[in-house]
Amino acid sequence: MAAKLIKGTEIREEILEEIEKEVADIKEKHGVVPGLVTILVGENPASISYVTLKIKTAHRLGFHEIQDTLSEDLSEEALLDLIDKYNNDDSIHGILVQLPLPKQIDEKKILNAIDPDKDVDGFHPVNVGRLMIGGDEVKFPPCTPAGIQEMIIRAGVETKGAEVVVVGRSNIVGKPIANMMLQKGVGANSTVTVVHTGTKDLASHCRRADILIVAAGVPGLVKPEWIKPGACVIDVGVNRIGEKISEKTGKKIAILSGDVDFNAAKEIAGSITPVPGGVGPMTITMLMKNTLKSLKLRLGII
Numbered sequence: 136m137a138a139k140l141i142k143g144t145e146i147r148e149e150i151l152e153e154i155e156k157e158v159a160d161i162k163e164k165h166g167v168v169p170g171l172v173t174i175l176v177g178e179n180p181a182s183i184s185y186v187t188l189k190i191k192t193a194h195r196l197g198f199h200e201i202q203d204t205l206s207e208d209l210s211e212e213a214l215l216d217l218i219d220k221y222n223n224d225d226s227i228h229g230i231l232v233q234l235p236l237p238k239q240i241d242e243k244k245i246l247n248a249i250d251p252d253k254d255v256d257g258f259h260p261v262n263v264g265r266l267m268i269g270g271d272e273v274k275f276p277p278c279t280p281a282g283i284q285e286m287i288i289r290a291g292v293e294t295k296g297a298e299v300v301v302v303g304r305s306n307i308v309g310k311p312i313a314n315m316m317l318q319k320g321v322g323a324n325s326t327v328t329v330v331h332t333g334t335k336d337l338a339s340h341c342r343r344a345d346i347l348i349v350a351a352g353v354p355g356l357v358k359p360e361w362i363k364p365g366a367c368v369i370d371v372g373v374n375r376i377g378e379k380i381s382e383k384t385g386k387k388i389a390i391l392s393g394d395v396d397f398n399a400a401k402e403i404a405g406s407i408t409p410v411p412g413g414v415g416p417m418t419i420t421m422l423m424k425n426t427l428k429s430l431k432l433r434l435g436i437i
């Protein structure tokens with residue numbers, strides 16, 4: 136295998152240890168810890184497992200964590216009241232509403248009701264605007280793109296002047312990571328191209344990429360011959376392509392694949408993220424980092 140593996144599982148551990156130390160230090164000096172509330176409405180199994188993992192990670196880091204689990208028929212008004220309560224609670228620095236929400240609740244209205252200074256997911260229009268401006272304006276970069284950038288930095292990949300091609304233009308991955316990579320600053324300062332279903336010749340753009348970030352949700356979309364030899368390939372895609380029986384638990388589990396033909400791509404790329412174990416573990420990690428940052432901003436220590 137030619138490419139260096141960029142392992143999200145290892146980078147996650149490095150970052151969580153850094154956060155853990157900082158939390159202990161702030162607790163000793165200031166007598167406070169980061170507070171994170173996760174709000175789950177209904178019983179979507181995927182949402183329950185995400186929220187459980189978030190709470191478990193927050194707990195491990197010594198955060199003050201609250202999990203509010205509410206019934207599927209909750210009214211929009213009741214959810215808005217709850218958000219208002221946490222917006223005004225000084226022990227809470229991050230508010231996370233797990234999506235999707237039941238159909239009687241307008242997601243946009245809910246996300247917009249979160250205090251932008253507690254919006255650790257970075258989805259509030261104010262934080263989207265701050266991200267666009269860049270520099271010191273940025274408070275909470277959205278977690279998956281922030282994780283991608285952190286992986287590129289920690290893998291030692293040169294970004295200044297690099298040709299970055301982003302496949303996908305979603306509001307949660309493609310657009311924000313493209314915006315982050317073009318800003319002046321560490322882990323950025325790149326020349327960015329964004330491609331999507333309206334792009335005429337996807338392959339020719341991908342072939343130019345020194346850093347290829349793929350977030351399309353199409354298994355095997357990026358062919359090995361589209362990869363520039365030595366490029367850094369970040370595969371964000373998580374696609375269920377089948378099921379198998381877990382050797383550990385004996386239970387059925389999903390077989391996951393990325394958007395890149397990994398086995399062939401790893402022989403051409405300089406570095407590459409696997410799926411699973413690549414970008415996936417970074418998202419919750421960056422959520423924790425944003426929550427810690429929210430507390431530090433409140434304390435005026437950054």
Ligand code: NAP
Binds near residue numbers: 303352353371414415
């Ligand atoms: P999304 O909202 O469905 O957006 C997909 C984007 O890819 C769209 O902009 C779409 O173009 C583009 N696209 C789709 N098929 C394409 C094709 N054949 N050629 C060119 N462009 C194409 O998806 P998302 O939320 O960004 O997620 C993308 C993938 O990342 C999914 O597999 C998701 O599960 C994964 N993901 C992983 C994490 C994580 O690991 N933590 C987090 C978020 C997402 P148009 O705009 O033209 O339709």
